[in-house]
Amino acid sequence: MEGLMEYSIVKALHIISVISWMAGMLYLPRLYVYHCRCKPGSEASEMLKVMERKLLKIIINPAMISTWIFGLWLVTILSWENLRSAGWFHMKITMLIGMQICHGKFSRWRKDFEQDKNTRSEKFYRIVNEVPAVLMIVIVMLVVIKPF
Numbered sequence: 001m002e003g004l005m006e007y008s009i010v011k012a013l014h015i016i017s018v019i020s021w022m023a024g025m026l027y028l029p030r031l032y033v034y035h036c037r038c039k040p041g042s043e044a045s046e047m048l049k050v051m052e053r054k055l056l057k058i059i060i061n062p063a064m065i066s067t068w069i070f071g072l073w074l075v076t077i078l079s080w081e082n083l084r085s086a087g088w089f090h091m092k093i094t095m096l097i098g099m100q101i102c103h104g105k106f107s108r109w110r111k112d113f114e115q116d117k118n119t120r121s122e123k124f125y126r127i128v129n130e131v132p133a134v135l136m137i138v139i140v141m142l143v144v145i146k147p148f
Contacts, residue, residue, distance in 0.1 A: 024060035
């Protein structure tokens with residue numbers, strides 16, 4: 001019973017972390033869309049810089065770190081031996097790497113905005129805004145359905 005309680009608590013903390021990470025990953029590129037409309041140095045641009053920095057540093061980064069910590073903890077509870085042959089798990093990890101790459105790009109683009117050096121269009125950020133959502137859908141479907 002004690003093992004089941006640990007698993008349930010860690011799984012709940014992992015889900016909370018993922019939700020927080022995804023909330024930020026879905027919102028940050030939306031802020032970039034709005035930021036593209038602002039003149040560099042304007043009051044609106046400066047306000048968006050603060051919002052983007054705080055969103056990344058206070059919500060997205062800690063949520064990503066806790067997602068990894070609780071996710072790896074779950075792997076130890078479930079045993080890597082049980083997951084090693086699960087194709088869905090390998091695909092989930094691949095999608096998670098895609099999410100990490102996305103996270104890294106979003107962080108880099110925030111620095112471009114911070115320095116008033118953004119060269120990407122509003123349309124670009126509208127399209128990029130969909131990438132975390134697609135990755136999230138694939139990851140959740142893999143975890144719930146375990147198709148292979």
